[in-house]
Amino acid sequence: MDFSAQQIAAFVQGEIVGDANATVNTFAKIEEGKPGSITFLSNPRYEHYIYDTEASIVLVNRDFVPEKPVKATLIKVDNAYETLAKLMTLYEQSKTQNKGIASTAVVAENAQVGKDVYIGAYAVVDEGAVIGDNTQIYPHTYVGKNARIGESSLIYSGVNIYHDCQIGNHVTLHSGVVIGGDGFGFAPTPEGYNKIPQIGNVIIEDNVEIGANTCVDRATMGSTIIRKGVKLDNLIQIAHNVEIGANTVIAAQAGVAGSAKMGEWCVIAGQVGISGHLTVGNHVTLGPQTGIISSIPDGKTMMGTLPIEDKGWFKVQAVMKRLPDMYRELNALRKELDELKKGKTQ
Amino acid sequence: MDFSAQQIAAFVQGEIVGDANATVNTFAKIEEGKPGSITFLSNPRYEHYIYDTEASIVLVNRDFVPEKPVKATLIKVDNAYETLAKLMTLYEQSKTQNKGIASTAVVAENAQVGKDVYIGAYAVVDEGAVIGDNTQIYPHTYVGKNARIGESSLIYSGVNIYHDCQIGNHVTLHSGVVIGGDGFGFAPTPEGYNKIPQIGNVIIEDNVEIGANTCVDRATMGSTIIRKGVKLDNLIQIAHNVEIGANTVIAAQAGVAGSAKMGEWCVIAGQVGISGHLTVGNHVTLGPQTGIISSIPDGKTMMGTLPIEDKGWFKVQAVMKRLPDMYRELNALRKELDELKKGKTQ
C-alpha cells in the first residue's frame, strides 16, 4: 500500500521540501534507501548519505539545511527519529493480526480463554490456565497448569511457561523463552546434592518484553518478579527470587543470581554478571561484561573488562599478580628517596 | 490441605512452643509470611523478621531463644532449613503426578516405553528410542532416534534430545535443554571450513539436573559425559568430549570448551569460562566470570575475571584502582632520583 509525501506530512504535521507526490511503501536505512522507501536523517554524522540516497522520502529535523542538492523529497518534523518510529509502529499495527484457535491447538477443558485470542498450531494450554483477551500465542508454545497470561500479550513460537506463573498485559515473550523453570537450589550431603523444591512462581508485570531464549526461574518460595516496563534482551539468566525494578533494561547474555534485587530505570549492558543476595539501586548503569559482587547505591555507573593487544596480555597478567608488592615497594622508595634528599640538602 | 503444628511436629520430631493447633497450607519466606503459611529461621541475620512475621508456624533450630515475644507457633528442630526442605519435598511429591500417553503424542512403533510413563501432548519419541518406567515427558519434547531415557526421569516441555544419546535414572531436564547437538568441529581449507562429523553421543548419568536452555554437545567420537549427581544451571555450554565429574555443580551461563575434563565435587560460579583440552581437579572452586586457561590441581580456589589464586585477587583488585597514581609516582621518582644522582656526581 502506497503513501504520498503529502499524506505522510499531513499525518506527522511535517513540512514538505520537494515533490509532494513522491510515494513510498516501505522503510529503509538512509545508506540502503531504494526508490519507494522512506528513511530518516537525525545524526549529523550520517548527513553525507542524504545527498546520494535513492530513498524517495527522507524525514529530517526542522533545523536541517542541506549543503548540496537532495534528490529525495524531505519532510521536516520536530524529531525525525521519533517520527519514523511512530510510522513504523503504525505500519506494524496495520498488518492483519493472527486470529482464532488452530484446530490442532490443545486447550484443556478447564482453561479459560478470552475474546479474540490467537492460539497457533500445536500450542498447548494446560489445565486451569487463563489467557486474556486479544492475546496471541504462536505455534509450539506451552502454557503450564494454572499459568495466567493477561490481555494483548504476544507469545511467540516455542515459548515454555511453567505451572502457576503469572504474565501481565501487553507482554511480549520471544521464541525459546523459559518462564518458571526451577531455581538452582541444592543442599549438599556427603552422598551428593539434595534438591530444594522450588515451589514459588514467576510474576511478570505489564509492558515487559523478554528476548529469545532468556530464562526466568521460579522462586524457591514466593515469587521471582519482573516489574512493569522491564526490557530483557536474549539469552539472559534471571535466577530464583530475583526482583527487577520497573523500566530497567538489560542487554543480552547478562545474568542476575539468586535473590538479588535490582532497582528501577537501570541500564545493564551485555554479559554483565550480578551476584546473588545483593541490591542494585535505581538508575544504575553497568558497562559490558562488568562483574558485580557487592551492592551498588542509586545512580552509580560501573564498567569493566580490559582488552589488551596480542601477547602483551600474558606479560600484563604475569605482573598483575605482583601489583600489591609493587605498590608497597613504590611507597618505600618514595620514603627512602625523600629521606635521602633531605639528608643531602642538610 | 491443612496441617496442624502438632501433626508437623510429630512428623519432624520437633518441639512445639505456642499454639499446637495452628494450621498451615503453604510455605513462605519469613519476611513474606502470611497467616496459614509455615516458614523457617536459620540465619541469625534474619532473626528480626520472626518478631513481625505473619506466618502461622516458624521452624527454628533447637538452640533458638527469642529475645521478644513471637506471635507465630515455633517448632524447634535439629536443623530448621533442612527440615523445611524435607517438608517442601513432601509437598511436591503429594501433587498428583501426570500419567498416561497423550493421544497426540507421536511414539514410533519400535520405540520402547516403560510402565507408568507420562508423554504429553505433541511430544515425539522417534524410532528405536527407549523410555524407562515412571519417566515423565512434557509436551513438545523431542526424543531422537535410539535415544534412551532411564527410570523416574522428568523431562520438561520443549527439550530436544538428539539421536543415540543416553540419559540415566532420576534425571531432570528443564525446558529448552538441548542434548547431543553437534560438537563445534571444522577443518579449515582455503575455500572455507569443512565439517568434522560428530558421530559420538552424550551420556548423562543418574541424579543429574540440567537447567533451562543449557546445551550439552555430542562427542566427535566417543561420549560427552555428565557423571552422576551433577547439577547444571541454565544457559550453560558443555562442548564435545567434555567430562564433568560426579557431584560437580555449575552455575548459569558458564561454559566448558571441548575435551576439558572436570573433577568431582567442584563448585563453578556463573559465567565462568574453561578452555578446551585441560583438566580441572576434584573439589575445585571457581568464582564468577573466572576464565581458566590452564589445568588446575585438586582443591584449588580461583576467582577473578583475571584468574588469580584465592584471596590474592582481592588485594590485586584493591591496588588496581591506584594504578594511574602509581604510574605518576613512578615517573616522579625516576626524575627525582636522576636529579639526585646528577647532583651527586657534580
Place this chain on the structure above:
Amino acid sequence: MDFSAQQIAAFVQGEIVGDANATVNTFAKIEEGKPGSITFLSNPRYEHYIYDTEASIVLVNRDFVPEKPVKATLIKVDNAYETLAKLMTLYEQSKTQNKGIASTAVVAENAQVGKDVYIGAYAVVDEGAVIGDNTQIYPHTYVGKNARIGESSLIYSGVNIYHDCQIGNHVTLHSGVVIGGDGFGFAPTPEGYNKIPQIGNVIIEDNVEIGANTCVDRATMGSTIIRKGVKLDNLIQIAHNVEIGANTVIAAQAGVAGSAKMGEWCVIAGQVGISGHLTVGNHVTLGPQTGIISSIPDGKTMMGTLPIEDKGWFKVQAVMKRLPDMYRELNALRKELDELKKGKTQ
C-alpha cells in the same frame, strides 16, 4: 556394515602395514579404541597410545615409524586426521536420510515445498514460506510466514524461524536456534520505554552452521546478515543489523551487539563480547572472554578481561598496558637508590 583394511586403503589411497583383512565397523579415539574400530594418530604427543590401542585399524601419516611393535593394522596416508574426517563424512552420508512430510506436519496451503523434502512430526510451515529441494526439517520446528529456506539445508527439532527471514543452501541450524526475533530497540520516554518496531529480517547465506540455542535477531530496517561459510557455536547472541563476514568462526556464548560489522575469516573465542556500531576487520583473532569496545583493524589478535569501578576505568586501562614496563622500572629504581644510599654512607 564392515569394511576391510584393504577396502579402506584402496579408497583413501593408503599403504597397509599389517593384516589387510582386519575389518572395522565404527570409529574411536585412539585411547578408547576397541576391536572393530578405526582410529588415527596425527599428533606425536599421543604416539604412546598406538602401542596399546585395541582398535583394529589406525590411520597414520606416511612418515610415521613405530618405535615398538603395533598390534593394529596401520594405513599410511598423506594426512591421517583429514582422511579420518573424510571417512566419517562418508559414514554420516551413508545413513538413511529422513524423507517425506509427516501426516502431522502443518504446511500452509500457499507454502512452497521442494522435492525430496523431509518435514517431521508437528513441524509448522506457515503461510507463504518456501522450502527448497532436499531440505530436512525436524519435528517441532516453526517456519514463519514468508520465510525462505534453500536447498539441502538441515533444520533440527525445535528451531524457530520468524517471518520473512531467508536461509540459504546447505545451512545447518541446531535445536533451539531462534532466527529473526526482534532486535532490542526501545526509545526512552518519561513513562517507560517505547518499542522501536523491528521490520527488517535476517539473511543467512550458504554453508552456514549455527549451534543450539543461538539467537540471530532481525534488523530494525534492512537485514542482519550472516555471510557464507560462517560457523556459529551454541548460545551465541547476534544482535540486529550485525553483519558477520564470510568464513568467520565464533565459539559458544559470545555476543555481538547491534550494528557491529565483522570481517571475513575471523576466529572469535568463547564468551567474547563485541560492542555495537563498531567494525572488526578481516582475519581478527579474539581470545576467550575478551571484551571489545572499539573497532579493530585487519589481522589483529587480542585477548584479556578485567573489571574496575566507575570512570577511573579508562585511566586504569591506559596504565595497565604499561604494567610490565612499570615493574621493570620499579626494580631499576630500587637498585639505583640502594647504590646511591650505599655511596652516600661510604
